[in-house]
Amino acid sequence: MQRKMVCAAVLGLAARAALAGDGDEPAAPTVTVTAKKEAVARKLDRTVYDVSTLPRAANGSAQDVLQATPELSVTADGRIAVKGSTQVTVLVDGKPTALLAGSAEDRAVALQTMSGAGIASVEVITNPSVAQDANGGAIVNIVLKRNRKPGAHAQLRCSATDQGLWNTGASGDMTRGPLSVHGSIAYRHDGTLKIRGSEVDWTDPLSGLPARTVQTSRVFVRRVVDSAALGADYALGAADSVSVSARHSGRHSRPLFDVLSAERTGAADTIYHRISNGPNEQSDDSASLAYSRQGNGTALKAAFEHSATRALVDKSYRDVFVEPLRASTYSHGATRSARRLDQATVDWSGAAPHGQWGAGLDLHDRTDDIGNVQAELDPATGAERPDPSTTNVYAVTTTVRAAYVTDKVRHGDWEALLGARAERMAVRVDAVQGAAHTDHWQAVNPSVHVRRAFGDDADVTLSYRGSLQMPDPRDLNPFTTYVDAQNRSRGNPGLRPQRLGAWELGAHAQGGRVDGTVGVFYRTSRDTVVAAHTVSDNVLVTSQQNGGHGRSVGVTGSLDWTPAVALHLGIDGGMVRVALDTPDVAGPVRQRGAAGYLNVRAGYSAGRDDLSLDAHAQSAGITPLGRYGPTSSVNVTWKHALGKTLSLTVNANDVFDGSLRTYGTDTGTFRQAGFDHFVARRVYVGFVKTIE
DSSP states (O other), rough: OOHHHHHHHHHHHHHHHHHHHHOSOOOOOOOOOOOOOSSSSEOOSSSEETTTTOOGGGGSBBBHHTTTTEEEEETTTTTTTTBBBBEEEETTTBBBBBBSSOOOHHHHHHHHHOOOOOOEEEEEESSTTSSSSSSTTTEEEEOOOOOOEEEEEEEEEHHHHSOOOOEEEEEEEEEEETTTEEEEEEEEEEEEEEEEEEEEEOOOOOTTTEEOOOOOEEEEEEEEEEEEEEEEEEOOSSSSEEEEEEEEEEEOOOEEEEEEEEEEEETTEEEEEEEOOOOOOEEEEEEEEEEEEEEEEEEEEEEEEEEEEEEEEEEEEEEEEEOOOOEEEEEEEEEEEEEEEEEEEEEEEEETTTEEEEEEEEEEEEEEEEEEEEEEEEEETOOOOEEEOEEEEEEEEEEEEEEEEEEEEETTTTEEEEEEEEEEEEEEEEETTTTOEEEEEEEEEEEEEEEEEEETTTTEEEEEEEEEOOOOOGGGOOSSEEEESSSEEOOOTTTEEEEEEEEEEEEEEEETTTTEEEEEEEEEEEEEEEEEEEEEEEEEEEEEEEEEEEEEEEEEEEEEEEEETTTEEEEEEEEEEEEEEEEETTTOOOEEEEEEEEEEEEEETTTTTEEEEEHHHEEOOOEEEEEEEEEEEEEEEEEESSSSSEEEEEEEEETTOOOOOEEEESSSSSEEEEEEEEEEOEEEEEEEEEEO
């Protein structure tokens, strides 16, 4: 009932706006000159995909948009890979944010709850130049819409599906003279069904007896998400402009987890339910200020951005024992975290006899404050007895100071972008219960991008980038943290950055209605951070350590065909051969294997209707000490114009429910096999109203 009332309200506003725009008084005659934006723009160091008119984005999420973008592989749980590489940094308008700087799981939830309607384009940068902080991998840059056409414009959106899930939002902009103001607001009732299973076998280090733990769970995680954004651009003159923006989002949930655990040590069995229901809360805020000046062959850009994320994950639970029967036990557990990210950048470029020189500074500070509590709880009195081994407070401060120079050279059909980046990284881990740990590293890394054009329709490119990847601050935790009944994690404040290098060679050609690419790549990693597993008190403890090495070589390709004006077909994919060398307690483990991905796209327009399909498949692959299984998804979107400014959208996600992924790990201390099934199959029906 609630979602129907919200949708009805939005449609009521849309209807009144439509009536207001269809009065009897004739409109003043106007002349409009338009130019269609390229769907794909291939630049020397990146590929830009225009998604502003993507039907799936109208009432979808940012994850939906990325999943429909070529070169990207996005699983149902939001894990992103670029041409097979999972070392991916996600930026918004070219800048990192605290919201997307967390773990892969945190980033996935952020993308699943971020509206896709406000995204103008997605830049895929597989081998970034030194002007960008790649943090050891590829970059996916989400560019938000900025409408600077004179006048006022707005858009209203609303969609709903089963399970009581719905979303609504509005965005608008106004430009008068030198001032342009834009804003958006959205509210979502979001949710995902998660089904999990896991079996772990090991030998009890105390008794020497074989031990096993089996866990199964099924939970529907419901989130309430609110977000708002406001920004302004002002032209100070013909060459100068300044822009400011601010964003806020918040989400909370109370998922009811009922994890059935069966433990066996020797011949003794223990079966119990571990039940918890949160709450989980998070709020995110960011603000930015930017200045730019262009003229006389030079360009200066300066920007400052502050972002902060605060989160609470309540892990309190009760254990209800089935075998042997005994009284339930209670525990209070929670993790509170706060992440702050401040970045200042200055970029200058000027004309040179054969191209363009550039130089810049990149300064950013990041602080992660994390507090964990785990305590036995007396249900009668409410008294707590903290567990000293898993109750702790610590902070990780990371600073990066980088300077870079670039030289863009053009000579005939040749174009090159050369650069070098010098950076100093420092990490300080402060713990309430112990001494501080400080470390720092310096590096000078180059980047090379070269392109040879063959007329206007073909070119060959070569690129190289070396970089450092900083450890996740939570992996630097000097303490042990409760994860669940089966797992604990233990950080390692002595972790070093991973050192990565990547070569790419590609060719692009287009003719008539066909556009295609083919490429090969070679990637290396040293000092790779890998998991280290031990068993303590019949609980699996996972830590991190340097020492791994990795190599991968692969081939990628894409083909886009427009057989008719109304029909577009596309396909892209790749195969990669991976070699991983990982230290383990029983000695080095060598893993060799191949993996691949395939994306298929189709779009058809006829009159008032737009029909699009995007299908994805990822093969099985290897991890440093294990493997994972294949996944797939097929998504269909239908958009029907009900009028000039009102349209109906239907999004059918993961039609064949192919999101279940199996995994396995085999180490010298334990063996694990399990699966994760994030059920993404769902049909959303919605409306979009545009007001001009």
